[in-house]
Amino acid sequence: MDGTLVDSLPGISDCFLRALSANGTEAPPEEQVRRIAGPPMIDTLKSLGLTGSLLESTYADYRSCYSGGGWRNCRPYPGMKELLYSWKDAGIVLATATSKVESSARMMLEHLGVLNCFDVIATATEGEHGRRTKTEVVGYALESLGLDPTPVAGGGPSNRSDILLVGDRIHDVEGAHAYGVRSILVDWGYGGRDEHAASDWSVAEVGELERVVADWADDRPHICVVCTGNICRSPMGEIMLRRALQDAGLGDAVRLNSCGTTGWHVGEAVDPRAAAWLQRQGYTASGHAAAEFGPEHRDADLFLVMDASNRKALEKAGVDPARIALFRSFGPAGDREVADPYYGDDADFDRAGRELDDALPGIVAWARDRVRRAPSA
Template structure:
């Protein structure tokens, strides 16, 4: 690992990148549909629901914005009553985040998961001590999209003019597109919930945590060489 002097920042997605949260998200989604009397979509659709804000997913099954807001309330209630706990760290990711912090990297999250639920999961799975800033969506507020979350992270830390010092790590197209809005490069990880077409939008692609470690090392090396 590189030991660095200049500030370098990793912006990490949570669902599908650090933790496998699909089981809980899936159960909450289906519970919401059942409560509202909606048919279940295909398993192919369900397997892609982790990542985007739930109200967007509900609109994608045909709900109006008003119905989706009603559904979001049902989903958040289910999650608060224990659905959040049905998640676990992907093998190797806690160790990698720990190494990044030991190296001197600044580590922040940028997740569309609600802040309270993200904090609970990351705390239980052991990530929280190695995260400098917990960037997340609001459960009940306007900060819901990935772009809004990243904007919140940048503004809260005064990083608006340091986007060349930031590398986003995520698994879905909204991670890549949200980061690109601010001129931030992304590494797509393939153990999450995205597709090859989504990963193709990223600058880098990692198939294993070990490969991700190498990509981050190379990124640091290029930055070090450029500034040296």
């Protein structure tokens, strides 16, 4: 909630500073105050060296100030309320995983007009044996959703691809990853850029968050075409396959993208030699930007790789080998590779294009079968 759905720092910091002052404790630097939203307040106070009766008194004063009206000093981040309602309308199950106690969380969500969006309100609890860490709260959220709350370290699922945690701090990432859940950190919260490096996704604006979640929620059969740099073979394969799927009436029924196993050419357009070959065959290569294998590719049902090195790289990244196949294995060539034309000439690009083309009917047949077997909405 804090730093993700709502900017609650004004109320939190005001009550924090009031509680410190009332108990004779010097306030920390402003930079530290700006990052107190998110972690449990009791832990923040302990990090300042407060112990015993001073800790108890300061925390009690903070709670009194915050629950007495300080929590109202907040504002929702623009666009988040509307996004929550759109997710709810789309049938996405929503739960909180907040370090707030339940009474505070419910009051704030009701104040913002979004309480009815959530199926589960998972919060921290007070007391010596309460839920305090984000990891404990995430486990409770899973349990409340009727899911296995066993952490990865305890033998629980290591890849819960059907769950996402949206947050703004490293504690959110750690809590999610402890249960095999993927995380998205938002830029408008209180975390530093160093914290974002640990998350699966990092988004700078609400529209970007909406797009990431839409891709994650897309349950159409997903094909990802893979080569080394994503500027020659894999974009050629993606562009050609997209046309073949459209011609077969499957263009809207299949999700298709491509990537490289390295970051050598991230952001680059299709290699000019590949683009020229595609243009001669009646394809358009504009609009492509090379991407490295990442979260938007990881859940593909079928990875079409060009060679054994691509397969090895995906397996090393944790992709199930059963979901990886050589592109040419769907054509008459069987388990033969598409050699990289990058260091070759136009003839090598022509050869690669013809080899890719030979496999298209078999891939389209695979896609048609998957679409036919997919459960209807």
